[in-house]
Amino acid sequence: MQNSAPSDWLEAELADIIDEDYELELEDATLSREIARIYRDRHPDTIDRRVYFDSLIRLQSELIKLQDWVSYHRKKVVVLFEGRDSAGKGGVIKRISQRLNPRVVRVVALPAPSDREKTQWYFQRYVPHLPAGGEIVLFDRSWYNRAGVERVMGFAEEDQVEEFFRDVPEFERMLVRSGIMVVKYWFSITDEEQQMRFLMRIHDPMKQWKLSPMDLQSRVRWEQYTKAKEEMMARTNIPEAPWYIVEGNDKKRARLNCIDHLLSLIPYEPVPHEEVTLPDRVFNPDYERAVLPPELYVPPKY
Template sequence: MAMQGNDFSIENINQRLLQEFYDSYDEELEMELDDLRFGDGRKPEPGEKAWRKHYFRELLRLQGELVKLQEWVTRTGHRLVIIFEGRDAAGKGGVIKRITQRLNPRTCRVAALPAPNDRERTQWYFQRYIAHLPAAGEMVLFDRSWYNRAGVERVMGFCNEQEVEEFFRSVPEFEKMLTRSGIQIVKYWFSITDEEQELRFLSRIHDPLKQWKLSPMDLESRRRWEEYTEAKEEMLERTNIDEAPWWIVQGVDKKKARLNCISHLLRQIPYEDTEQKTITLPHRERHDEYRRNPVPEEMIVPEIY
């Protein structure tokens, strides 16, 4: 399948698809893969390896700050909602993964709601999202949110224009109500180009480990790029309020997008470093009468590695 534009030769497409493959793995494994990749005879682009090492160092530093942020949220009882919106394959899941990677899942969780069931379709539109809002000391990351109504539901015809208009009237008041109750809302829109989305979809098509990310809805959204653009522009215009403004993340370069988003997020919360208590490992008690019973051989997992 040919890419649009003049910068996408077959060689460039193949190289980008390979980069997409590497990008789907954890950072530690990716560093090891990089050593192999740059040793395979391919000459790296000027500064490419240096940039990737800088990326890993910055990511770990920012993740350390996220740990401090979570400790502050837990200690102060702060309530934080972070909304991630954007086109399919825009990189929302990647940044969510890096934010939560080293945090305590007991007080930081991801809400990625499926399509509403028959009962939920008869409820107040915001009702099913309310159950996922944070209690004191919690952070909730919405991988898509109530803004589905202004995007996929509207473009795909799952709601009518009267329902869309009601959403636009309601959502500013809904978010103002949440902020008045003490919940901080941070909203991100991940922006990518037409060509970049096409490449990422091709990567998913040709990578068996990522094909699960593609759905018929994703493929249809690709065809309706321009309709999504119009819906997105109206959504940002009508729901950008002082209490919960939109922030646009330039997402064509995934790694830069992750660093920029996390760095920006940290600046939105007035967290302070928490003094760590000294942890002392207690001595294990030993008793002469203690005996360990042997484990039956048939219960042991075979050591094939």
């Protein structure tokens, strides 16, 4: 800063922001040339990268304002992200939370229930993760597992599924009555798009960990998942917590559309901020910095 203009420093900071976004995009690019070519052929009209980054940064700046508003007014927000495997839920959650304070915005992705949790009231393991005042919680899959994977894969009996359908509307109404805003997104992709994304994961060593035996079974049971989703939508789309469907075949457009829509649902406004000033550093003429042994330092390989 001492040897450069503030505008140069700010430009460098913005470049770092672009680089950070680009690093995330590389997750979608570590593919063999052939698979990358096929994917480009399938998505010839995808949004221009420059337009995408500009739009994403603008939306993320609005998310910061939303975060400040939620924190200042002690609001409580829950956002559920549901959809088929590889539909893009994780990608949009990353972009929403990327520049936000993790003390305000939390991501919850619960593993399969333990033997003990299986004996509890079904919603019990989700309740501790609900927001307190001034918090936003993003559920990467949620209690709707019972209406989807648990039902299709036979982990829940039909009477348990029926009980879930009876209970979930009232459960969500209870949340809303308690002051929690509940937003529910379903990410929709086609059969062909999911097949393409699964093939990309199979052939990408950096993404193979995302594939589980359950994911592969979801290909076999595509139609069963479709029927389960249709009934879930019909029976749980309530005025207090409606479903919103995000067209997910184009990942970049899906992210922008979802973030933009989420911002439109919440009447956030600018909130007062105390002026931040950097205090002067206190110098003690009697203090002498200790020389630490070199073995304590991480080797500077890069």
